[in-house]
Amino acid sequence: MKLFGKIGMKHFQNQFEMELIAAELEQYSRHLRLDEVGIAGQLKLKQAKVLVIGAGGLSCPVLQYLSAAGVGTIGIVDDDIVEQSNLQRQIIYTHKDLGKCKAAAAVERLQELNPYIQCNAYQSRLTKDNALELLAAYDIIVDGTDNFPSRYLINDAAVLLGKPVVFGSIHKFEGQVSVFNFENGPTYRCLYPTPPKPNAVPNCSEIGVLGILPGIIGSLQANEVLKIILGLGHIVSGQLLTFNALSLKQTLFFIEKNMSTCITSLEDDYQAFCGIPINIKEISFQEYEKHSSSYNLLDVRTQTERDANYIKSIHIPLDELPERCHEIPDNKKLLVLCQSGVRSKLAIKILEQNRFGRALVNLEGGIKNGSSQI
Numbered sequence: 001m002k003l004f005g006k007i008g009m010k011h012f013q014n015q016f017e018m019e020l021i022a023a024e025l026e027q028y029s030r031h032l033r034l035d036e037v038g039i040a041g042q043l044k045l046k047q048a049k050v051l052v053i054g055a056g057g058l059s060c061p062v063l064q065y066l067s068a069a070g071v072g073t074i075g076i077v078d079d080d081i082v083e084q085s086n087l088q089r090q091i092i093y094t095h096k097d098l099g100k101c102k103a104a105a106a107v108e109r110l111q112e113l114n115p116y117i118q119c120n121a122y123q124s125r126l127t128k129d130n131a132l133e134l135l136a137a138y139d140i141i142v143d144g145t146d147n148f149p150s151r152y153l154i155n156d157a158a159v160l161l162g163k164p165v166v167f168g169s170i171h172k173f174e175g176q177v178s179v180f181n182f183e184n185g186p187t188y189r190c191l192y193p194t195p196p197k198p199n200a201v202p203n204c205s206e207i208g209v210l211g212i213l214p215g216i217i218g219s220l221q222a223n224e225v226l227k228i229i230l231g232l233g234h235i236v237s238g239q240l241l242t243f244n245a246l247s248l249k250q251t252l253f254f255i256e257k258n259m260s261t262c263i264t265s266l267e268d269d270y271q272a273f274c275g276i277p278i279n280i281k282e283i284s285f286q287e288y289e290k291h292s293s294s295y296n297l298l299d300v301r302t303q304t305e306r307d308a309n310y311i312k313s314i315h316i317p318l319d320e321l322p323e324r325c326h327e328i329p330d331n332k333k334l335l336v337l338c339q340s341g342v343r344s345k346l347a348i349k350i351l352e353q354n355r356f357g358r359a360l361v362n363l364e365g366g367i368k369n370g371s372s373q374i
Contacts, residue, residue, distance in 0.1 A: 019043055019046070020039065020042060020043065020046070021116070023116070024042075024046075024070070024116050027070070027114070027116070028042050028069075028070050031045075031069070031070070036230070036232055037230060041230045042070060044229050044230060044231075045069055045070045045071050045072065045226070045229055045230070046070055046071075046072040046117075047072055048071050048072055048073070048139055048140070048229045049071075049072065049073040049074075049075070049137065049138040049139045049140075050066055050071050050073070050074055050075070050138060050139065050140045050141075050142060050225055051074075051075040051077065051134065051135060051137070051138035051140070051141050051142065052066075052074065052075065052076050052077070052142040052144055053077045053078075053126055053141065053142065053143055053144060053145055053150070053154055054077070054078055054143070054144035054145040054146070054150075055076050055077075055078035055080070055090075055092075055102035055103050055106050055144070056078075056080070056086070056090055056102070056144060056146065056214075057086075057089040057090050057144075057170070057204070057209070057213075057214030057215075057218070058144040058168045058169075058170065058214045058217055058221065059076070059078075059106075059142065059144030059218065060089075060090045060091050060092040060093075060106075060214070060215070060218060061091075061214070061215050061218035061219045061221075061222060062142050062144060062218045062219075062221050062222045062225070063076065063092060063106055063110055064091075064092060064110070064113065065219060065222035065223075066222055066225060066226070067110040067113050067114045067117055067119070068113060068114060069222075069226055070114065070116065070117065071117060071225075071229070072117055072118060073117070073118045073119075073120070073138075074110065074117065074118070074119050074120070075119075075120040075122060075134070075137070075138055076102075076103040076106050076107060076119065076120065076121050076122065077103065077122040077124070077125075077126050077134060078101070078102045078103045078106075078122075078123070078125075079101070079103075079123055079124050079125045080101075080102050080368075081099055081100060081101055081102065082097040082098050082099065082100050082101075082102055082105055083098065083368065084098060085308075086102075088211045089204075089211040089212075089213075089214050089215070090102075090214075091215065092105075092106055092109050092110075093105055093106075093109075101121070101123045103121035103122060103123050104121045104123060106119075106121070107119040107120070107121045122134060126145075126153060126154070127153075128153065128266050128267070128268075128269075128270065131153055131154070131157040131266065132157050132160065132161065132266070135154075135157050135158060135161050135163055136161055138163070139163070139229075140163065140164055140166065140225055140228055140229070141154060141158050141163050141164065141165045141166070142165075142166045142168075142221055142225060143155075143165055143166065143167045143168065144168065144218070144221075146169075146170075146203040146204065147203065147342070148195045148274045149270035149271045149273070149274045150270070151167075151188060152188065152189070152195065152267070152270055152273060152274065153266065153267075153270045154188075155180060155187055155188035155189060156189075156263050156266050156267065157266065158180070158181050158187075159181050159187055159263045160263060160264075160265075160266070162181075163181065164179055164181050164183075164228060164237075165179070165180040165181055165187075165188065166179050166221045166224045166225050166228075167179070167180055167188065167221075168217045168218060168220070168221045169217075170204060170209055170213050170214050170217055171204075171207070171209070172204075172207060172208060172209055172210070172213075173209075173210050173213060173244060173245045173246050174213075174242065174243065174244050174245070175213055175214075175216065175217035175220075175242070175243045175245070176217070176240055176241065176242050176243075177217055177220045177221060177236060177240075177241045177243070178191070178236055178237075178239060178240045178241065178255070179224050179228070179235050179236050180237070182228070182235055182237035183237065185238050185257065186237070186238050186255040186256065186257045186258070187258075187261065187263075189258065189261050189263070190255055190256065190257055190258040190261060191255050193258065193261070195273065195274040195275065197275060198274065198275045198276050198342070198346050203340075207302075208304070212245065213245050216243065216245065217243065220241070220243075224236060238254060238255050238256075238257070239252050239253065239254055239255060240252070240253045240255055276342060276345055276346070277345045277346065277348065277349045280345050280348055280349075280360075280362050281359075281360070281361050281362065282341075282361065282362045282363070282364040283335070283361055283362075283363065283364060284363075284365075285363065285364075288363065294332060295332055295333050295334065295335040295361070296313075296314065296328070296329055296331070296332045296333070296334050296335070297311070297312070297313035297314060297334075297335050297337065298313060298314045298315075298316065298328060298334055298335070298336045298337070298347065299311055299313040299314065299315045299316075299337055299338070300316060300317060300318040300321060300336060300337070300338050300343050300344055300347040301317065301318075301337075301338050301339055301343070302317050303315075303317065305339060309367065311337070311367065313337070314327070314328060314329075316328070318338070318343045318346060318347055318350075321347055321350050321351070322350055322354070325350070325351060325354045325356065328351075328356070330356065330357045330358045331358075332358065333358055333359040333360075333361060334351070334356070334358055334359070334360050334361065335361050335362075335363055336348055336351075336360065336361070336362055336363065337362075337363040337366060337367055338363075338366050338367070339366045339367060339368060340365065340366040340368060341362060341363060341364055341365045341366035342366075344362050344363060344366065345362055348360045348362055
C-alpha cells in the first residue's frame with residue numbers, strides 16, 4: 001500500500017476497475033469483498049487461461065466453478081457425447097443435451113452462466129499429435145480423464161511445456177487430488193513411475209461410482225486452480241489428498257520428486273505404453289451392420305454392465321475368459337465388444353494366446369459408440 005501512496009493507489013485501482021465492466025463488478029462482488037482477492041485478484045482470474053481435459057463427472061464442477069469465478073478463458077477437450085447414464089453425476093448436462101457433443105454442450109451452459117468469459121470447445125480426443133499444441137495455449141491444465149494413457153500423455157506434455165496439472169481421480173467411494181509439475185515439483189510419473197496392468201483399475205463405467213463423489217473431487221480440483229491463479233493458500237504439490245465419501249476421512253500422502261525421471265519427448269503410443277494391445281483389427285458398428293451374419297459376438301463386460309444394457313451375444317466377463325475360451329464357437333469370425341473398446345482388446349490378446357482358431361475383431365469404441373442396438 002505504501003508503495004503507491006494515496007493518489008497512486010487510487011489511480012491503480014481505477015485502472016483495474018476500468019478493465020471490469022459494471023456487470024462484472026456486480027457478478028463478482030463477493031470475491032471483491034475478500035481482501036485476499038479484490039479487484040487485483042479478479043483481474044488475475046479474468047486473464048487466466050485454463051484447459052480442462054475431459055468433460056465428464058470430475059470436469060463438470062471444475063467447469064462450473066471456474067466459469068462462475070470469472071476465469072477468463074476456459075478450454076474443454078472431449079470427443080464424447082452426452083448419454084443418459086452420465087446425468088447421475090455429470091450435472092452440467094440435462095436431458096435436452098442427450099446425443100450432443102459434451103464439449104459443445106458444456107460451452108453452451110457455461111456461457112449462459114457467465115457471458116463475460118471465453119469458452120472454447122475442442123470436439124476431439126487428446127492425442128500425441130495435438131497435445132502439445134492444445135496445452136501450449138493455456139496456463140493451467142486440469143486432468144478430468146478416467147484412463148491411464150490419457151493421464152500419462154497429459155503429464156508428459158505438461159512437463160515438456162512447463163505447465164502445472166491439477167489432477168483428480170475417483171473409484172467407487174474414494175477420490176484423489178494432487179497438483180503435478182507445479183514450480184518444478186513432483187509429476188504424475190513420480191507418483192506412478194510405471195502404469196498398472198491393463199484393467200487392474202476399472203473406471204466408473206465398469207465398476208460404478210457414487211454420483212456425488214466426482215462433484216466433491218472436482219470441486220477440490222477447482223479450488224486448487226483458483227489458489228494457483230490467485231497465489232493463495234497451500235497448493236497440494238508434492239502431496240496426494242485422498243478422500244473417502246463414506247467415512248469423510250481425508251489423508252495427505254507426501255510425494256517425493258524423482259530426479260531420475262527425465263521426459264524429453266512424448267511416447268510413441270500411450271496405449272501401448274500402458275499395456276493395451278495395438279495393431280488389432282477393428283470395425284465400427286456401421287461396418288458390423290453390413291456383415292453381421294459373418295460374426296459371432298463376444299461380450300466381455302461385467303454382469304452388472306450387461307444387465308444395464310443387454311446385447312444378445314456370448315457373455316464371458318474378461319476375468320473369466322482365460323478359463324472359458326473353449327466355450328466360444330469357432331464357426332465364424334468373432335467380434336469382441338465391451339463398454340469402451342479397451343477390455344475387448346485385452347480379450348483378443350487372451351484369445352490369441354489361447355490359439356483361438358478364427359479371425360478376431362474388436363468393436364471400435366465399444367458399445368458407447370452406437371452399438372447398443374446390436
